[in-house]
Amino acid sequence: MSGQDRRAGGRRGISGDVWNALALFGLTALLILGSRWISPGFGGWSQAKAILVLSSFVVVVAFGQQLVILTGGLDLSIASVMTMGGVLAFTFIGASSPALLWGVPGVLLLTAAIGALNGIGVVWLRVPPFIMTLAMGIIVYGATLGLTGGTPRGQPSPLLSALFTADLAGVPLVIYLISVLAVLGTLLQRGTGFGRRLYAVGTNPAAAHIAGLPVRRITMMTYVISGASAGLAGVLMVGYAGGATLTMGQSYQLPSIAAVVVGGTSILGGSGLYLGAVGGALLLTTFSTVIASIGIAEGWRTVIYGIVILLALLLLREELYVWVGRLAARPGGIPPRSTPSTAMTGGNK
Amino acid sequence: MSAARVAMAQPPLTLDVAGVAKSYGATIALQRVTFDLRRGEVHALLGENGAGKSTLVKILSGIVRPDSGSVRLAGQPFEPHSLLAARAAGVSTAFQELSLLPNLSVATNLTLPRQRKGPVGLGSRRLNEAKAAELLAECDATDIDPGALVADLSLAEKQRVEIVRAVSQRPRLLILDEPTAALAEPEWLFRIVERLAATGVGVLYISHRLAEVRRLCLRGTVLRNGESIATVDLADAQDTDIFRMMVGRGAEEATQRTRGTQQRAAEAPALMLKDLRGAGVEGVSLDLHRGEIVGVAALEGQGQRDLFRILGGAAPAESGVIAVQAKPVRFADPRHALHAGIGFVPEERKTEGIFLGMTTASNISLPILGRLLRLGLIDGRRERAEVREAARGVDLPDRYIGMRISALSGGNQQKALIARVLLSGARILVLFDPTRGVDVGTKEVIYGVIRQFATGGGSVLLYSTELSELVQLAHRCLVMYRGRIVGEATGEGLTEQRLVSLASGHGRAA
Numbered sequence: 001m002s003g004q005d006r007r008a009g010g011r012r013g014i015s016g017d018v019w020n021a022l023a024l025f026g027l028t029a030l031l032i033l034g035s036r037w038i039s040p041g042f043g044g045w046s047q048a049k050a051i052l053v054l055s056s057f058v059v060v061v062a063f064g065q066q067l068v069i070l071t072g073g074l075d076l077s078i079a080s081v082m083t084m085g086g087v088l089a090f091t092f093i094g095a096s097s098p099a100l101l102w103g104v105p106g107v108l109l110l111t112a113a114i115g116a117l118n119g120i121g122v123v124w125l126r127v128p129p130f131i132m133t134l135a136m137g138i139i140v141y142g143a144t145l146g147l148t149g150g151t152p153r154g155q156p157s158p159l160l161s162a163l164f165t166a167d168l169a170g171v172p173l174v175i176y177l178i179s180v181l182a183v184l185g186t187l188l189q190r191g192t193g194f195g196r197r198l199y200a201v202g203t204n205p206a207a208a209h210i211a212g213l214p215v216r217r218i219t220m221m222t223y224v225i226s227g228a229s230a231g232l233a234g235v236l237m238v239g240y241a242g243g244a245t246l247t248m249g250q251s252y253q254l255p256s257i258a259a260v261v262v263g264g265t266s267i268l269g270g271s272g273l274y275l276g277a278v279g280g281a282l283l284l285t286t287f288s289t290v291i292a293s294i295g296i297a298e299g300w301r302t303v304i305y306g307i308v309i310l311l312a313l314l315l316l317r318e319e320l321y322v323w324v325g326r327l328a329a330r331p332g333g334i335p336p337r338s339t340p341s342t343a344m345t346g347g348n349k
Numbered sequence: 350m351s352a353a354r355v356a357m358a359q360p361p362l363t364l365d366v367a368g369v370a371k372s373y374g375a376t377i378a379l380q381r382v383t384f385d386l387r388r389g390e391v392h393a394l395l396g397e398n399g400a401g402k403s404t405l406v407k408i409l410s411g412i413v414r415p416d417s418g419s420v421r422l423a424g425q426p427f428e429p430h431s432l433l434a435a436r437a438a439g440v441s442t443a444f445q446e447l448s449l450l451p452n453l454s455v456a457t458n459l460t461l462p463r464q465r466k467g468p469v470g471l472g473s474r475r476l477n478e479a480k481a482a483e484l485l486a487e488c489d490a491t492d493i494d495p496g497a498l499v500a501d502l503s504l505a506e507k508q509r510v511e512i513v514r515a516v517s518q519r520p521r522l523l524i525l526d527e528p529t530a531a532l533a534e535p536e537w538l539f540r541i542v543e544r545l546a547a548t549g550v551g552v553l554y555i556s557h558r559l560a561e562v563r564r565l566c567l568r569g570t571v572l573r574n575g576e577s578i579a580t581v582d583l584a585d586a587q588d589t590d591i592f593r594m595m596v597g598r599g600a601e602e603a604t605q606r607t608r609g610t611q612q613r614a615a616e617a618p619a620l621m622l623k624d625l626r627g628a629g630v631e632g633v634s635l636d637l638h639r640g641e642i643v644g645v646a647a648l649e650g651q652g653q654r655d656l657f658r659i660l661g662g663a664a665p666a667e668s669g670v671i672a673v674q675a676k677p678v679r680f681a682d683p684r685h686a687l688h689a690g691i692g693f694v695p696e697e698r699k700t701e702g703i704f705l706g707m708t709t710a711s712n713i714s715l716p717i718l719g720r721l722l723r724l725g726l727i728d729g730r731r732e733r734a735e736v737r738e739a740a741r742g743v744d745l746p747d748r749y750i751g752m753r754i755s756a757l758s759g760g761n762q763q764k765a766l767i768a769r770v771l772l773s774g775a776r777i778l779v780l781f782d783p784t785r786g787v788d789v790g791t792k793e794v795i796y797g798v799i800r801q802f803a804t805g806g807g808s809v810l811l812y813s814t815e816l817s818e819l820v821q822l823a824h825r826c827l828v829m830y831r832g833r834i835v836g837e838a839t840g841e842g843l844t845e846q847r848l849v850s851l852a853s854g855h856g857r858a859a
Contacts (some may be wrong), residue, residue: 178661191726193718200715209700210663210693211715213682252832270706 017273020264024279024335055285061233064226072127072269077137078230082249090154090244099168115227119220160239203270258309363551369418378404384570393562393569402576412506439521451500617675619808625669629655631832644823652832661693662686693777705755756770760791808824
């Protein structure tokens, strides 16, 4: 109750969310400029470019993660799905450019299918999202390990690498790619019927059910999209790193959630904008780059990064508490038959 | 007050309630309640839904505290601050909303909070079950297994366990709130009540069923709008007198209403139910014609809620026929009901009706998103136009359209919800208490919308907790009782008194 009222009072409609996103972009720019204090080599356009490129993986993976969170769920399988996407691209596409034509769609289809399994578990088998996706993550990681025998073998794809090395008007191609994605993603949320219904389901699944919305299909779709976006992030990483490892997705699990939440999306579902998640991804990436440049050793760097993300999440602590309670009670977006006054048996059988 | 009170050698009062009042914020639940209950007396508490009976039960049980007034128990001031304190003072209650813990056994429920301890100091299952069996035997309920989980019992068995538990506290005052609502054999309870009364226990008996009340009680107090209207000697009072006291005076004044004569036989009913069954619904048949507003009246929990949820597609029907325009339909989902042209307004606006986080416009346009698309995107201009027109239909001012719906008053939220349902193109409206918690002005608007919808050839099935609303709006009114339709009131016979007497299970007699 209070959560909903607060949310309603805090941000109004589209403009509030857009302002929120712009504030994050501004904060990112400030942080980049401010890093001149650390070294005169920083704070310039080249560093901004490097950060944008680095953040592209979180930007991509946060898209699907955000849709899932908008319905009040969570996808904990994206790290493994990303790894699997990358390993498959590395193994099967290899150096062959024509193979990209069938290879990339193939990887996306397969990772979308993994997402679909998540969706089936959450929506139809009514497994709580974090248990379902955590288990799926372990299974997918195991399958990747089994398929590769521990060492992914393949070749880097020159065309994928070109996304990061080639530029147009001084801007790497991948930045165009994520810009287009940011626009399309925001449009999907705010401009389409699917987006509108998604918010309705996230805001009030019981009312969405009564209003005749296909609650289960919409919830399912968010997991499918999340799988595919994690797959795409994995493919992009192969282009960036020129190879694939079994741990390549590992460090993206928490950032994918943190970018969404820092970007102003309610972890309870129902409110938030992709543009905000993009801003969150940029800010987090900038931050990790800056602490890396201070010269702190890798292990401690990760510790600091983890703490900062945790702090960012704790800023929404009150919501988190409610959310934990709700997640436990509501596995599939369709409310439980807790009390007679809210029981809805329709369509659950 | 009553004649019996003059009698000499009357036993001391077990309960003396004087001028008790209770408000919840702006809502006055009890204005002024005064009555007394003698030692060994079974005293009836009568009143409509919302008359204040349950608030009184809560006060006497120590769950809520009164704002003013005094309560004395056996001559001592009685101001319990908790359920346990009330119990310790000698008042125990069998609640209508059963207060058993479903995930524990009958024995545990009966022996909490004083579990029998075994030699090691831990709760002993064997000792508890033995104790529970003893308590059950005292109440002649040996057919209930003390080891069974409460969740596995039938509703009637749960109700009996609830009663046994209240009796087992050895109270001085036993409160029974609608104790026979789920009982198949009320005689079992009557024997217990009579036995306790004979030993001097006072019993406050709350029931809608006058026949039962007459069987057990000599006196009864009628509550209306939170006030004790009178304490009557039941032997001297006619049923109709009691109903009149329950409903109030104004009820007889017939409200002017136009009951359009329906062209029934000519065409197939817009909605036809035949022997419809589901959880809580025990075989309901009805016809709803074009242009007709049919009311449903019932006391709380008589299956009306379940019936409306089945029609809205929100609960499954187990058997029977639902036919829309003579075409049988099956609903597994509210979507199917919408496709069949049924627009459902649920009971709980905030949890099942509206989307608090979204704007009023997005709330209203939800059912027509599909036809607002241009090149795959929602055409904002057309959306605003459609929403504005729908909002006008329910008298919702334009300035609210762009606002978050959470910023609107309850009345305006309800208007928006009705606008959404109307926009879905429904030809049959299934409205469950559509004016609950809205202001008077909005009520009038909603009445107007309902009438206009019917005049335009639509059909409306309307449940309301306010009988005056049904009398005013409906062309005819069906009365539900225990999951069935037990009566119908039409034309001049459609009065609040008749509805109350039918709803209390008095059939066609009253």
